[in-house]
Amino acid sequence: MKQLRFSIPLILILLTSCSKNNQGLETSINNQQSNWLVDTDDILYMNLEKDRIKSLDHPDFIEIRDSHVNDEEKVFVYQHNGIVHVYPLSAIQPHEIVNDSIGDHYFAITLCPLTASSLAWNRNINGEVTTFGVSGKLYLENLVPYDRNSGSHWSQILSLSINGEYIGETARTENLIETKFSTIKRAYPNALVLKHENCDSTSCGSGLRSTLEEPDGNDDNLEIGANNKYFGIVNDERAFLIPFTIMKNEISIIHTIVFQKQIIVVSSAAKEFIVSYEVNNKTFSPVSDSLPIIMKDNIGNYYDMFGLVISGTDKGLNLKSPTSFTALTFAWENFYREIEVMVQ
Numbered sequence: 001m002k003q004l005r006f007s008i009p010l011i012l013i014l015l016t017s018c019s020k021n022n023q024g025l026e027t028s029i030n031n032q033q034s035n036w037l038v039d040t041d042d043i044l045y046m047n048l049e050k051d052r053i054k055s056l057d058h059p060d061f062i063e064i065r066d067s068h069v070n071d072e073e074k075v076f077v078y079q080h081n082g083i084v085h086v087y088p089l090s091a092i093q094p095h096e097i098v099n100d101s102i103g104d105h106y107f108a109i110t111l112c113p114l115t116a117s118s119l120a121w122n123r124n125i126n127g128e129v130t131t132f133g134v135s136g137k138l139y140l141e142n143l144v145p146y147d148r149n150s151g152s153h154w155s156q157i158l159s160l161s162i163n164g165e166y167i168g169e170t171a172r173t174e175n176l177i178e179t180k181f182s183t184i185k186r187a188y189p190n191a192l193v194l195k196h197e198n199c200d201s202t203s204c205g206s207g208l209r210s211t212l213e214e215p216d217g218n219d220d221n222l223e224i225g226a227n228n229k230y231f232g233i234v235n236d237e238r239a240f241l242i243p244f245t246i247m248k249n250e251i252s253i254i255h256t257i258v259f260q261k262q263i264i265v266v267s268s269a270a271k272e273f274i275v276s277y278e279v280n281n282k283t284f285s286p287v288s289d290s291l292p293i294i295m296k297d298n299i300g301n302y303y304d305m306f307g308l309v310i311s312g313t314d315k316g317l318n319l320k321s322p323t324s325f326t327a328l329t330f331a332w333e334n335f336y337r338e339i340e341v342m343v344q
Contacts, residue, residue, distance in 0.1 A: 037162040038139060038155070048136035050146060055097035055133050061085065061192035064185055069193060071182035076118050077191075078176055079306045080105050084191035086184055091196045097145055098194065099123065099131040107174060108132045110156050112143035115331035116229055117157055120176040125149070125166065140334040157327065157335050175306055175321040179273040187291035187305060230332060230341070231274045233324045235259045239336040242267075243343065247274065251286040251294050255279075256342070263322065265342075266294055274326075277307045277319035 040046065064086065069075070074089040080102040087109055092098055098109040106123035110132065123129050130149040137144040143156040152164025159171040184191060230241040240258045247269040254265045258276075264284050267274035271291075283298045292304040301312030307319030332339055 042140050044138040045136050050135050051133050052136050053134040056095040057099045059098050059100050060195045064191045064193050067193040069181045073181045075181050084188045086191050086193045091194045096134050097132050112156055115142045115327050117325050117327040119325050120174040122172040173323045183271045228329050231326050233258050233322050237337040239339050241341045250288050253284050253286050276324050
């Protein structure tokens with residue numbers, strides 16, 4: 001039975017998934033023998049050759065002013081030490097994985113067209129830098145990267161190794177913002193944009209149906225909105241979902257509690273972004289028309305889209321971002337046993 005939990009001014013709807021994953025990630029006897037953490041019946045293309053879809057291992061970037069990306073195109077944005085990398089959907093989708101670095105910081109951008117999910121992972125695993133490749137497998141219709149150092153397979157949405165040397169280990173996720181190009185062009189005029197490659201059958205081209213722009217198909221469970229996208233904050237087998245319908249045109253901030261932590265959700269429909277950050281005993285208010293600044297706190301610090309203090313007594317400090325990303329309804333239901341949905 002669906003349980004309702006009320007708060008002012010938000011209603012949190014607690015749902016229980018009906019997927020095969022309801023029993024959690026317990027390993028069956030057969031899976032122990034095959035060394036998989038998940039039910040192999042839920043893995044498609046089990047014997048497909050690796051790297052048929054070529055990850056982008058040596059990305060090339062150009063200055064944002066030299067880019068011809070359409071202002072309305074979806075982009076994924078990563079920042080480290082003040083350097084901003086922008087990944088247009090049309091450039092990353094044929095590869096699904098980009099192995100990138102900024103200075104001596106190594107990370108991977110992973111994109112699954114079927115579940116419309118994108119995450120950034122730290123590529124330093126147990127003190128060794130690896131690259132991630134596309135295994136060709138799909139677990140519950142979601143991308144399964146493999147790391148080339150150990151050959152371990154990972155669930156993208158769970159950020160979890162489900163097979164191999166690192167089985168049971170969790171990838172370290174990092175803040176990745178999904179928005180439109182015009183917002184980033186205005187906010188970060190010195191950003192670097194991933195160059196498009198000329199693709200052929202040997203270099204890229206996933207051939208997977210993309211649901212990133214126009215979700216379609218049928219969904220029998222209408223509890224949280226068939227085929228909708230949700231921004232979710234996750235912890236183990238729990239997901240706290242924020243529908244895009246809460247977004248207002250101007251920048252707005254919601255203070256809430258997620259998994260016993262104080263969280264702010266900052267969003268704008270006009271600028272097409274939604275981010276979340278952990279906060280401790282501070283209150284925040286939005287700042288409009290001052291990109292990259294999007295908010296200020298009650299002691300006078302001003303923050304950019306990545307939660308970095310741009311000015312104020314705490315200049316240079318960064319708010320922590322919980323593991324969060326966007327995905328389609330069926331993906332949330334497949335992977336998470338407990339789902340809370342925020343509505344106004």
